[in-house]
Amino acid sequence: MNILITAGGTSEKIDTVRSITNHSTGRLGKEIGELFLAQGHRVTYITTPQAVQPTKESNLTIIEIDSTKELETTLLEQFDHQKFDGIIHSMAVSDFTTETTLSEDLFIEKLAAKLTADGHLPDATDLRETLYRSLDEIGKTIQQEKKIPSGTDRLLLFLKKNPKIIAMLRKQQPHAVLVGFKLLVGVSTEELIRVGQSILIKNNCDLVLANDLEEIQGSHHKGILIDALGQTETAQTKKEIAQLIVKKVEEKWRNQ
Template identity: 30%
Template sequence: MLSGKTIVVGVCGGIAAYKAAALCSKLSQAGADVRVIMTESAVQFITPLTFQSLTRKPVAVDTFDEKEAAVISHIDLADRADLVVVAPATANMIGKMAHGLADDMLSTTLLATTAPVMVAPAMNVHMYTHPAVADNMRVLQERGVLFVEPGTGQLACGYVGQGRLAEPEEIFARIAAYFQPDTPLQGRNVLVTAGGTVERIDPVRYITNDSSGKMGYAIAEAAKRLGANVTLVSGPSALPVPAGVERISVTSALDMYDKVMARFEKTDLVFKAAAVADYRPAEQREQKMKKSGETLTIELVKNPDILQALGEAKTRQFVVGFAAETERVDEYAQGKLLRKKCDLLVANDVSMQGAGFGTDTNVVRIFDAGGLVEAPPMMTKAAIAEHIVRLAASRQQMRQQGAETPEPDAEEPGADKGETPCSPK
């Protein structure tokens, strides 16, 4: 499937370098012309001979070890590449890429290539979450660099957490998908809401929630990868905007309502993943409120219910809602789906370990008008996002082809809780 494609694989120094050998083997078996560049540190973990044996091509390590007088090696490799894959990618190499440094064969080639770049990080969990590393990855994402998220589990250093290099099969699948894109949403307009909203009390105080936006941003990225034209209406969030996605920043529930409703008519699918505040202060003070007693009463008024407005206004659109609960998840989720006239509703118990606000994993239950559709196991939010987007795309296609889908019952089980904050972002 990769016949005729030249893939340059950069291998950095880390115990996960052994997985790069399996990846190169799979790429070669798929017909790719695989060219390997190793850092000096990588050679301490696995030998160049291993990669040469698997690819039947010489392995580059030293920038100044020019084997062919007719070409400059790093420029030749940079020009040949249809894709450059860095796996494993260390924090050091990610930093070099972000800041344009070129002091070895791999970083020099990366700076010289105009081919797309895919990065599969591998490092200690604390290194992976360090603000400097996170910021470097954000910069690279904004430049269009593709990332294969590391897995969670036992690390070589003894820690348990996120930082394991993705399995060779997963990296290979991402590479294959890049060259043979699976785009069920090609040409469709997708609207995603994400993050929490901020309801001002005065210039220095406000009401908000714990949403980070991670789930919504993952959905936006998945929809874009599957071919959609994606608009992301986001509350305040520090997350990088996925490449190719249009972000519209909002602050309050009223802001989000206006921006979403203005775009709804031209939208095909909506993923309403934002955690919208149910209420806002009846009065927003222009000046800072001063202490004046032992108690303070603030009157709140109800915000417009964006999800319900979408459900009632939809004609051809497919609407996916989200609900975060702490008890009676199935009952409340099914009730919300029917009240809001959603086509699908994704619910989770935010009190569960690994499924709360701000986590990188999630555990969801997916409902339609007929009841529970799926209950996938715990996965990364990126994996769950793609699963949800694919399911919604499939359901909408079935509807367009005239297949029957369950219609909501008149009864509405569960208490009306208004616009419940969505699954953790």
């Protein structure tokens, strides 16, 4: 099989020295990748410089990215020249990316200028519309400083929503066995399964691995693998999760 795996966590730049990221280490993706390789499959592994990576070998291609936009571009490039039999989308993708950053003083200055541009303050309805419009315009302010000065008491960071990478995978690779991932925090098993099923249906996945951050500690990593029929299987470690995913993907591919 020709397998694509995404792993690690994307990073969104604030300036040239600061960024927003998450705590994903890529250890589960590494475990899955190495098991696919041990089974004789080819693996294209898209990850981040900070994440752990599988041991290099001839059937493994590693591609490093940083941001969600770079991930999207890299995936589309890969889809342009090869077909994948399985896609394991385990990467923790940032929901938002930075739009611009302003000091408190600069933000107030810009907002005051926008609100008083017509020479009067509008009524409550007009004020809300003006505020939304002003925030949209201020958000498009071009970041001038390569490194944001640290002298300001309060820093305003404008974020905009990233595209959902998982939403494009089925359209781009309609015949691949697609495995999605969903991480929640402090929910019941029933809620974890319910949300996992909704992700599976919404993105037309074959399987979704649902896990709870509170159930990931050291060698313990509880994961619930959900299939398109709503059936579930539970694993208790990263190794068990990897074994379960590889087995199910191979079975699904053989039965297509």
